[in-house]
Amino acid sequence: MPFEIAVLPGDGIGPDVIGEAVRVLDAAAPGLLRLTEHAAGAAEYLRSGSPLPEATLAACRSADAILLGAMGIPHVRWPDGTEMTPQIDLREILDLYSGVRPCKLYHAADTPLKNYAAGSIDLVLVRENTEGLFFGRKEPRRLDAPEVRDVMRISRAAAERVCRSAFEIARRRRKKLTLVDKANVLPSMAYLRSIFMEIGRSYPDVAAECVYVDAMALYLVQRPERYDVLVTENMFGDILSDLAAGIVGGMGMAPSADIGDRHAVFQPSHGSAPDIAGQGIANPVATILSAALMLDWLPSPETKAAARRIEAAVEAVLADPAHRTPDLGGKLTTQQMGDQVLARL
Ligand code: ATP
Numbered sequence: 001m002p003f004e005i006a007v008l009p010g011d012g013i014g015p016d017v018i019g020e021a022v023r024v025l026d027a028a029a030p031g032l033l034r035l036t037e038h039a040a041g042a043a044e045y046l047r048s049g050s051p052l053p054e055a056t057l058a059a060c061r062s063a064d065a066i067l068l069g070a071m072g073i074p075h076v077r078w079p080d081g082t083e084m085t086p087q088i089d090l091r092e093i094l095d096l097y098s099g100v101r102p103c104k105l106y107h108a109a110d111t112p113l114k115n116y117a118a119g120s121i122d123l124v125l126v127r128e129n130t131e132g133l134f135f136g137r138k139e140p141r142r143l144d145a146p147e148v149r150d151v152m153r154i155s156r157a158a159a160e161r162v163c164r165s166a167f168e169i170a171r172r173r174r175k176k177l178t179l180v181d182k183a184n185v186l187p188s189m190a191y192l193r194s195i196f197m198e199i200g201r202s203y204p205d206v207a208a209e210c211v212y213v214d215a216m217a218l219y220l221v222q223r224p225e226r227y228d229v230l231v232t233e234n235m236f237g238d239i240l241s242d243l244a245a246g247i248v249g250g251m252g253m254a255p256s257a258d259i260g261d262r263h264a265v266f267q268p269s270h271g272s273a274p275d276i277a278g279q280g281i282a283n284p285v286a287t288i289l290s291a292a293l294m295l296d297w298l299p300s301p302e303t304k305a306a307a308r309r310i311e312a313a314v315e316a317v318l319a320d321p322a323h324r325t326p327d328l329g330g331k332l333t334t335q336q337m338g339d340q341v342l343a344r345l
Pocket of ligand 1: 013017071072251252269270271272273274275276281282283284286327
């Protein structure tokens with residue numbers, strides 16, 4: 001029986017990059033998946049009044065995995081002016097606590113750093129997705145108040161599970177895990193660090209260390225080759241994952257997976273990129289690699305083998321720096337980039 005995949009193309013460049021990922025999935029995993037599209041996003045809000053309709057949510061709950069493009073249209077907001085973020089709502093509703101963001105350099109030409117060859121940067125950032133400094137994101141906006149506070153919530157349960165998932169990932173890779181925190185200043189971060197060290201005692205085969213977030217911003221630029229897996233709270237992860245994407249070619253190259261105990265959403269790290277939407281020039285690599293993460297996560301040797309095939313095809317395409325979309329100085333359209341991957345498959 002094929003795995004049921006709920007596909008949510010969303011807004012902006014979402015449908016374009018999802019289109020290429022779907023073509024790649026059809027070619028790499030024939031008969032293994034049943035892909036069904038569902039509406040969500042800011043355009044869906046304009047149409048139906050909800051950016052995440054009940055029917056879509058129900059389909060996501062019953063699917064084996066969810067493949068998402070990007071969501072958001074700049075001027076489409078809630079009446080109080082806040083941005084519509086159904087993709088973040090989905091993480092919270094489905095309890096997708098572990099935000100897994102692999103960053104790999106495929107060609108020296110893609111990094112702004114000097115003297116980094118293909119494969120020399122290869123790290124995974126694990127972002128806690130359910131609390132941290134995003135905890136108060138739904139609080140009302142009180143722009144006329146004399147002061148406003150945002151709460152950084154670190155709960156033992158959420159910290160334990162995200163640390164455990166990061167140790168598990170490190171165990172399957174180069175066995176090195178770095179907690180990124182601010183334990184020298186914030187009590188919540190000292191708490192997170194103590195839980196991280198505690199969980200680490202069950203993983204004696206993984207070398208665990210802690211680095212302050214400001215230092216990590218420096219080290220990711222100066223010596224990213226030293227890192228294997230990083231784990232951090234929600235907001236630090238939000239910021240550092242863009243920085244990490246920047247050293248391997250930008251948002252168009254950065255896949256991601258939001259994983260819980262029962263559900264998982266796979267989507268590129270980037271947003272709907274309104275500045276290039278509708279032009280057919282978005283880089284589909286992040287989404288194609290996210291589709292490979294999905295195949296790897298599904299519990300079947302066949303899908304895992306298909307994931308390897310997609311990764312190898314992407315690697316072969318990117319070995320030639322002429323195969324690039326305009327975000328990386330190339331001339332290929334979204335579809336031509338997809339064609340290249342399909343040709344290798
Ligand atoms: P969000 O807040 O939803 O993450 P954002 O507003 O931070 O989104 P993005 O939509 O990710 O930003 O876009 C940031 C920049 O990166 C834009 O200039 C955009 O054009 C570029 N970009 C993002 N994704 C891609 C892509 N797949 N291909 C090419 N350029 C991209």
